[in-house]
Amino acid sequence: MHVAHLIFALCYYPALTLSLNIGYSSSTTRAIAVGSVWLFLWASSHQYSCHAILASLRQEGQKYGLPRGDWFELVSSPHYFCEMLIYIAIYVSSGFNILMGLNCVYQLVNFALICTPPTHAWYLKKFDDYPKERRILIPYLY
Secondary structure: OOHHHHHHHHHHHHHHHHHHOOOOOOOOOHHHHHHHHHHHHHHHHHHHHHHHHHHHHOOOOOOOOOOOOHHHHOEOOHHHHHHHHHHHHHHHHOOOOHHHHHHHHHHHHHHHHHHHHHHHHHHHHHOOOOOOOOEOOOOOOO
16 A cells, blocks of 8 residues: 555544534434444454455465455455444434435445455355355345
C-alpha cells in the first residue's frame, strides 16, 4: 500500500464520522452514540488485522497462499465484513440519517453481491483444501 493511500484511509473515516456529529440535533442516545464509536474503532482495527494477514500471504517470490487465522476461519472476506460494520457504525452515529442509511445499504449490497462472491468462488477454485464450511461474508450466515 502506498503511504498516501494509508494516510488517506486513516483520515477519511474518522473525519467522516466526526463530520456527522457536528451541527445536527439527534435523537440518538448517548449509549448508542458511544456504542457506534466503539464499533467503528473495533471494526477499523480488526479490518487492519485482516489486511495484515492478506499482506503476509504473498511475500516476495512466493505464490499466493490460503488465508488462515482470525476471521479467515469463518469467512472468505472478513475485511469486507469489517467494512460493513464500519458503515453501520457511521450510519448509527449519524443519528440514522436517511442519506447515510442509503449509503450504508448501497455499500452492504455492494459487498454482499458484487465484491465477495467472486472472491469466494476464486478461493474454492484455486485451493483444493479450502474449508467448505467457510462462508462468503457474514460468519455462520452467508
